[in-house]
Amino acid sequence: MKLNIVRDSTGIITAKLIAEKDNPQADVVWGLAATSLLVLDQNGMLEGYSPQGVDRIQPDFKDKNSPTRWVGIDAWETAFIVNKKEMEKRGLPVPQSYADLIKPEYKGLITMPNPASSGTGFLTVSGLVQLEGKDKAWAYMDKLHDNIAMYVHSGSKPAKMAGTGEVPIGISFGYRGIQEKKTGAPVEVVFPKEGSG
Structure with missing residues (x-):
């Protein structure tokens, strides 16, 4: 038997699965955001399976149906x-909050994942909406957009780019930043004061 593995960003995998709905190519989905799994489930695309021990998983981290159709593997x-x-070269402090990121001195120094193709990008936008409410969050994101150097396809790429100094500030997921730091990159992982998605 031949095993084919397809790895891509959350939005791309979700779109691919939906496009293949009437002729499924994937047998197993691993590591996809719960928001996408919910979409797949609403489209009747997930088959239930409750393995032994699934009852020990906290209810917030799994589907509530029986048999279970999806189970979370981690949280980001x-x-x-x-x-x-890079910040020292520019004489700039390390930003500590979302409010810091919209200051003019950070213009062109930030990258983040595109929320249309990246689950991490979507998580960032969703988190801001949950923290600030829809209107304030979208007004904030308009200001943040003015400071963004580029939007990238991958949720981990902003952390990698910050690690190499290609772009000094990457909005990413914390775990990827911690990995960059462990490999010796001169990075600080900042969990914003306002909270995180």
Whole structure:
């Protein structure tokens, strides 16, 4: 038997699965955001299976149907991955909050994942809406957009770019930033004061 593995960003995998709905190509989906799994479930695309021990998983981290149609494997949170050397070169402090990111001195120094193709990007936008309410969050994101150097396809790429200094500040998920730091990148992982998605 041949195993084919397809890896891509959340939005791309979700779109691919939906496009293949009438002729499914995937047998197993691993590591997709719960928001996408809910969409797949609403479209009748997930088959239930309750393995032994699924009852020990907290209800918030699994489907409530029986048999279970999806189970979470981990949780992610938004963080800023900041290259300290690049910030020192510019004489700028490491941002500590979402409010800091919209200051004019950070213009063109930030990258983040595109929320249309990346689950991490969507998580960031969703988190801001949950923290601030819809109107304030969208007004904030308009200001943040003015400081964004580029939007990227992947949720982990902003952390990698900050690690190399390509872009000094990457909005990413915290775990990826911690991995960059462990490999020796001169980064600080900042969980914003206001909270994280």
